[in-house]
Amino acid sequence: MYPKSKTDLSVEFCGVKFKHPFILAAAPPSDDLEMVKDAFRAGWAGAVLKTTSVEGTDVPIAYPMMSGIDFGSKRLMGMGNIDLISEHHIDVIEKRVVELKKEFPENRVITSISGSSKESWQEVAKRAAAAGADLIECSFSCPQGSMGLKPGMMLGQDPIASAQVVGWIKEGAGKIPVIIKLTPQVNDIAEIAKAVKDAGADAVCVGNTIPSLMGIDHDSFIPIPNVGGRSTYSGLSGAAVKPISLRCISLVSKEVGIPIAGSGGAMNWKDALEFMLLGAGVVEFCTAVMHYGYDIVDDLIEGMSFHLERLGVKSVQDIIGKSLEYIVSHDELPREDWRPDIDLDRCVKCDLCVIACRDGGHRAISIGEERKPVVDDEKCVGCALCSTMCPVKCISMKKRQVEDKAKVKDEVESKKESQP
Numbered sequence: 001m002y003p004k005s006k007t008d009l010s011v012e013f014c015g016v017k018f019k020h021p022f023i024l025a026a027a028p029p030s031d032d033l034e035m036v037k038d039a040f041r042a043g044w045a046g047a048v049l050k051t052t053s054v055e056g057t058d059v060p061i062a063y064p065m066m067s068g069i070d071f072g073s074k075r076l077m078g079m080g081n082i083d084l085i086s087e088h089h090i091d092v093i094e095k096r097v098v099e100l101k102k103e104f105p106e107n108r109v110i111t112s113i114s115g116s117s118k119e120s121w122q123e124v125a126k127r128a129a130a131a132g133a134d135l136i137e138c139s140f141s142c143p144q145g146s147m148g149l150k151p152g153m154m155l156g157q158d159p160i161a162s163a164q165v166v167g168w169i170k171e172g173a174g175k176i177p178v179i180i181k182l183t184p185q186v187n188d189i190a191e192i193a194k195a196v197k198d199a200g201a202d203a204v205c206v207g208n209t210i211p212s213l214m215g216i217d218h219d220s221f222i223p224i225p226n227v228g229g230r231s232t233y234s235g236l237s238g239a240a241v242k243p244i245s246l247r248c249i250s251l252v253s254k255e256v257g258i259p260i261a262g263s264g265g266a267m268n269w270k271d272a273l274e275f276m277l278l279g280a281g282v283v284e285f286c287t288a289v290m291h292y293g294y295d296i297v298d299d300l301i302e303g304m305s306f307h308l309e310r311l312g313v314k315s316v317q318d319i320i321g322k323s324l325e326y327i328v329s330h331d332e333l334p335r336e337d338w339r340p341d342i343d344l345d346r347c348v349k350c351d352l353c354v355i356a357c358r359d360g361g362h363r364a365i366s367i368g369e370e371r372k373p374v375v376d377d378e379k380c381v382g383c384a385l386c387s388t389m390c391p392v393k394c395i396s397m398k399k400r401q402v403e404d405k406a407k408v409k410d411e412v413e414s415k416k417e418s419q420p
């Protein structure tokens with residue numbers, strides 16, 4: 001048995017206490033009552049139940065709906081889906097909320113809702129609130145067709161329509177905090193976040209899947225997923241979308257200042273840490289759970305708490321937004337001299353840094369004695385391509401010291417002098 005970490009992982013989000021910040025996102029892992037119960041038993045702090053709607057809403061799912069993009073021999077750099085909202089309408093979800101709240105009072109139950117008119121948004125919000133949901137998340141970013149706007153357009157792409165719908169939902173939800181789930185597929189996510197905040201949203205979820213075309217079968221020429229000889233655009237999730245989510249979370253944090261639930265590419269505790277450092281108060285997981293199962297929550301809890309304990313952080317709440325001050329515009333970056341520092345004891349002499357620098361950099365690395373890479377300090381500009389490519393991560397970037405520059409200058413001068 002390992003000792004328990006002393007770090008307090010509990011967080012308060014929109015006034016609601018979570019025992020830790022890791023929750024299930026609205027998706028198949030939260031679309032079945034017994035499955036959500038298993039997730040809570042496994043240790044998840046809460047779940048956003050898959051998006052529901054009023055009775056009679058048509059949910060014409062097409063199968064197969066999943067596909068993936070691999071990276072070399074590693075499976076699932078990103079996952080694609082053409083799923084729609086849940087086939088379970090609000091009458092089913094109401095009962096689930098009641099049962100989950102009764103059996104798991106320590107866990108947070110978030111109802112994800114969608115609508116197609118003022119009446120339907122308000123009805124589903126009202127009933128979710130009455131059933132006892134701790135929070136209500138509103139899907140403004142389902143990429144497989146919006147409810148109400150022109151086909152293919154997401155509600156979260158229109159700030160005016162978004163603000164109007166938030167007003168309706170808030171009326172229906174009463175006192176229950178409302179989270180608006182935004183899409184990263186916009187020019188300015190901060191503009192949309194500001195619009196929904198001004199309209200009364202209590203929080204935003206940033207973000208969702210990214211509209212994508214997953215690939216094409218090389219023999220049949222039919223894009224994937226192949227659904228009876230046809231295909232359509234998928235929503236991309238998982239590791240591949242994390243940098244997009246990070247940017248969006250940081251923009252909303254910096255420019256809007258509203259509680260954020262982070263979603264999109266969190267695969268482990270390290271990703272969750274990054275989401276939180278940029279301002280996420282809770283982190284939602286979907287693809288990681290669909291790939292590796294509910295039990296990953298153990299690693300999330302252990303990893304995050306021991307890491308923070310090692311750093312002397314007493315509460316995870318203290319790290320929220322802590323990296324934002326380091327993000328500036330390109331203009332504001334310092335102009336400095338950096339050089340690669342190659343740990344030759346760890347170098348495997350694969351030549352990749354030499355090739356990358358030769359054909360993608362400044363031709364500053366050559367093969368020296370015993371096939372070890374040698375950096376020409378004068379040609380090198382410090383772009384970091386070599387350290388980015390190195391398969392064993394034995395190249396780190398170091399700030400060039402003034403003495404180094406002087407030394408190189410002297411060497412260049414003396415070389416010139418010794419030339420006949």
Ligand SMILES: Cc1cc2nc3c(=O)[nH]c(=O)nc-3n(C[C@H](O)[C@H](O)[C@H](O)COP(=O)(O)O)c2cc1C
Nearest residue numbers: 025026027051081083085208237238264265286287
């Ligand atoms: C198969 C599938 C179904 C999903 N269904 C919903 C949904 O009903 N409502 C919703 O808001 N998001 C839905 N999502 C999006 C996820 O909640 C999540 O935002 C997205 O997958 C990005 O997070 P991830 O990288 O952790 O998977 C779905 C995702 C997948 C993969």
